[in-house]
Amino acid sequence: MTTMMKAAVVYGQGDLRLVEMPIPEVPKGSIRIRVVACGICGTDKRIYRQGDYRASYPVVTGHEVAGIVEAVAPGVTKVKEGDRVCVAPGHGCGVCRMCQRGQPNVCTNPFPSLGYRINGGFAEYMAVPEHILRLGFVNPIPATLSFDQAAMSEIVACCLNGQRNSPVQAGDTVLVIGAGPAGIIHSQLARLRGARRVILTQRSRDRLLLAASRFPIDRLVASSEEDLSQAVREETGGEGADVIYVCAPSREAQEMALRLVANRGRICLFGGLPRDDCTVHLDANALHYKEFFLAGASSSLPEDNREALRLLAGREIDPDLLLTHRFPLDQIHTAFDVIESRRCIKVVINP
16 A cells, blocks of 8 residues: 555645645554545635634644545444545543533533644545544444535534524524525524524625525525615514524624524524634623523534434435535645635535
8 A cells, every 4th residue: 555645735824735645644543534525614714715723734624524444443343444434523532521411512621623733634544533433423424425425414513513502493583694505504404493484694695596596595685785684574573583593704793693683582603703803792681681592503513413414315405405516636726716706505625
């Protein structure tokens, strides 16, 4: 077997290079996979194009990973060579109070994150950190899913976590702010959970039309052309949205959600904000008198990833409608250009 592999390495802001590097060793107590598909996340774009304080450069990004188990460390019995698996970026230690409560996504002593400080999936091979295997973030791919389709499971899992924190109830009107992949998935999960109406908003009408061409949405609101507050009032008889998922990294969007939520409504701040602009204005009296609930959503739980694979395998969330572009590893720069253009939903790299 050759000892070298191709990988896409981010050396710093705006500096992404295709290189040859050694194939990683099999970690003690874990596995090495041959990567077949890895989705591009908005986080990957930020680490590469804008820079991210949480990343350690140089780093191989990519954390939406599907592949084949290529080597197994002695004593590992959870998986075997040849298994088709998805790998999600769990970073829990497994022993802290949060991990013991089943919440490794908010571990108080987290391990370095896959694709941030540990090399991820934009490479021909990837070493799976021991804690990721131990905590259940390596899961078998159902026979009905291809590797490309299965790579959609990580972002679906993150949305499932957000929906657990801010649940949709039958008959709700749901507002989703941001028509990127996460916003589209939230809109479809809301429908699966019995939402009466789903409103999807985005500044760009083109992005909304792309979403509507593939998924059923009750109302589209291009906020650069239409008053979102008025649209929500029209759809809810002036009461506000029962559930709001903010899937845009925007302080303005988060503050808008605080104004548009109904009495006893739920808000999920699904998208993080830039570190230097992460303070929002909250009307504490509105929170007090309307009794609405405000939650965050960070990554996912092991069971979310298994549920995501089930939903995709059963086509309750159709992976083929999410996946719009595929590129080989040597065209990863073009793939990031497509992401930047926003004329896509999900983009997958095939190393």
